[in-house]
Amino acid sequence: MEEENKLSFEEAMNKLEVIVERLEEGDVPLEEAIAIYKEGMELSKLCHDKLKNVEEQLAQIITEDGRKESFSITEEE
Amino acid sequence: MQEPKYLSVYALTKYIKRKFDYDPHLQDIYVKGEISNFKRHSSGHMYFTIKDEKARILAVMFSSFSRTLKFIPENGMKIIVRGEISVYEPSGQYQIYVKEMRPEGIGELFLAYEQLKQKLEAEGLFAIEKKKPIPLFPKTVGVITSPTGAAIRDILTTIKRRFPIANILVFPALVQGVNAAPSIAKAIEKANQLSEIDVLIVGRGGGSIEELWAFNEELVARAIFTSTIPIISAVGHETDFTIADFVADLRAPTPTGAAELAVPHIDELLERVLQRQTRLVRAVKDRLRFEKEQLNRLKKSYAFRYPERLYQQKLEQADKMAERLVKGAERLTMLKASEQDVLFKRLVRNHPNELLKGANDRFNRSQKEISRAMQQILLNNQTKYDRIITALQALSPLKIMERGYSLAYTEEQRLIKSIKQVNKSQPIQVQLTDGSLLCKVEDIKENE
Numbered sequence: 132m133e134e135e136n137k138l139s140f141e142e143a144m145n146k147l148e149v150i151v152e153r154l155e156e157g158d159v160p161l162e163e164a165i166a167i168y169k170e171g172m173e174l175s176k177l178c179h180d181k182l183k184n185v186e187e188q189l190a191q192i193i194t195e196d197g198r199k200e201s202f203s204i205t206e207e208e
Numbered sequence: 209m210q211e212p213k214y215l216s217v218y219a220l221t222k223y224i225k226r227k228f229d230y231d232p233h234l235q236d237i238y239v240k241g242e243i244s245n246f247k248r249h250s251s252g253h254m255y256f257t258i259k260d261e262k263a264r265i266l267a268v269m270f271s272s273f274s275r276t277l278k279f280i281p282e283n284g285m286k287i288i289v290r291g292e293i294s295v296y297e298p299s300g301q302y303q304i305y306v307k308e309m310r311p312e313g314i315g316e317l318f319l320a321y322e323q324l325k326q327k328l329e330a331e332g333l334f335a336i337e338k339k340k341p342i343p344l345f346p347k348t349v350g351v352i353t354s355p356t357g358a359a360i361r362d363i364l365t366t367i368k369r370r371f372p373i374a375n376i377l378v379f380p381a382l383v384q385g386v387n388a389a390p391s392i393a394k395a396i397e398k399a400n401q402l403s404e405i406d407v408l409i410v411g412r413g414g415g416s417i418e419e420l421w422a423f424n425e426e427l428v429a430r431a432i433f434t435s436t437i438p439i440i441s442a443v444g445h446e447t448d449f450t451i452a453d454f455v456a457d458l459r460a461p462t463p464t465g466a467a468e469l470a471v472p473h474i475d476e477l478l479e480r481v482l483q484r485q486t487r488l489v490r491a492v493k494d495r496l497r498f499e500k501e502q503l504n505r506l507k508k509s510y511a512f513r514y515p516e517r518l519y520q521q522k523l524e525q526a527d528k529m530a531e532r533l534v535k536g537a538e539r540l541t542m543l544k545a546s547e548q549d550v551l552f553k554r555l556v557r558n559h560p561n562e563l564l565k566g567a568n569d570r571f572n573r574s575q576k577e578i579s580r581a582m583q584q585i586l587l588n589n590q591t592k593y594d595r596i597i598t599a600l601q602a603l604s605p606l607k608i609m610e611r612g613y614s615l616a617y618t619e620e621q622r623l624i625k626s627i628k629q630v631n632k633s634q635p636i637q638v639q640l641t642d643g644s645l646l647c648k649v650e651d652i653k654e655n656e
Contacts, residue, residue: 151488168488171484178481181373182477187372191377199377202378204360
């Protein structure tokens with residue numbers, strides 16, 4: 132799980148897809164099927180958490196001298 | 209005679225030049241015609257002729273003016289120029305010094321757009337194979353636009369609504385006016401220096417073609433092409449197609465559209481995660497059910513219900529094999545016995561007694577053959593002898609004498625074959641078959 136935490140959402144999704152496809156094909160030995168099922172559930176939770184539990188990001192603006200500052204729209208129009 | 213006052217060529221030319229320069233009509237004029245003999249000097253100055261059917265005028269456009277031209281003049285192009293007439297002293301030629309030029313009929317911007325589009329297309333800047341893929345789940349989206357326009361607001365709200373977990377970095381840029389193109393190009397360059405940006409949106413809201421013009425400039429087009437970050441262009445409205453749109457990796461019809469193309473919707477992603485999870489659970493449940501069924505089937509199977517069936521067949525097989533073994537042994541014994549019999553017969557035939565008997569037989573046969581051959585020879589000789597005797601008898605003088613012939617002999621018992629053997633009065637003996645006559649030679653007559 133620690134290792135999987137480092138996965139990006141995209142990588143985790145791809146891994147999950149591979150696992151689901153392998154299980155659906157059904158020719159994985161049973162012990163392995165159960166093992167990858169567990170891994171798949173962890174990946175699925177990981178993906179879910181990545182989408183749900185991350186705080187909303189604030190937009191930033193790059194200033195003239197290259198610094199990042201928080202940015203919000205100034206309504207001029 | 210008074211000497212006329214001669215002018216130098218230079219003074220005359222100066223005079224003429226002044227005539228042009230002081231004529232208010234020639235100071236700011238508009239001329240319409242067709243470009244020919246167009247030459248562009250490396251300094252950027254342009255030298256050409258403007259002509260119509262009846263006349264022509266030399267023209268020059270210095271780089272300070274030609275630099276602002278959006279299009280590239282070409283021979284045969286119909287143009288309208290604004291400028292002043294003056295004289296170029298070294299050659300004594302009057303010419304028009306062009307300050308502004310625009311194509312006649314079609315708009316200048318339209319022409320410039322078409323020219324640049326053709327050029328960049330030929331260079332391969334629009335090639336499909338050069339397009340970079342847009343990442344599916346970007347962590348950070350860069351936005352290059354005006355920080356105060358409607359575009360940035362649309363983009364930010366759209367991204368926040370769809371994919372609030374994405375970072376957004378805004379690179380402020382001028383999006384209209386002469387400084388817009390370098391400002392946009394610089395912002396693209398800056399964004400490329402940051403490694404964290406997954407995708408860039410470059411654009412602005414709607415406006416006139418002049419207001420959107422920066423996105424039709426070569427500088428911006430090349431900056432987009434050079435960018436290693438995939439770029440989504442979003443300029444103006446759906447109907448506006450800029451050069452930037454052609455070079456960009458993906459064109460969005462509007463800034464909002466660009467934000468939608470840049471990030472997925474988080475609900476869709478959650479849905480997809482859930483879908484996969486459901487498939488995962490179903491797949492493993494199906495598998496377990498399948499395995500259980502398999503186990504039950506095995507438990508209920510024939511073999512488990514009638515275990516003796518497992519070995520019955522084998523027993524039967526064993527019996528059959530034993531039977532085959534016995535039969536095989538018997539057959540083999542018989543075969544060997546008959547072989548032995550044959551050999552024994554051959555042995556008996558070859559016993560010494562047998563051999564002796566054979567030799568005896570052969571001996572007797574030979575003996576018989578020899579005696580038969582001997583008898584044959586004897587018989588043959590006997591026959592031959594008889595034949596000779598008969599022949600001999602036929603030739604015997606006695607036989608001849610039987611037919612009336614006789615033989616005369618001297619007293620010395622020598623056969624008389626000639627008259628010369630005897631003399632007159634000599635006694636001879638004549639032999640006949642049944643006796644002999646004792647005679648005396650009366651006379652001797654010789655045959656004539």
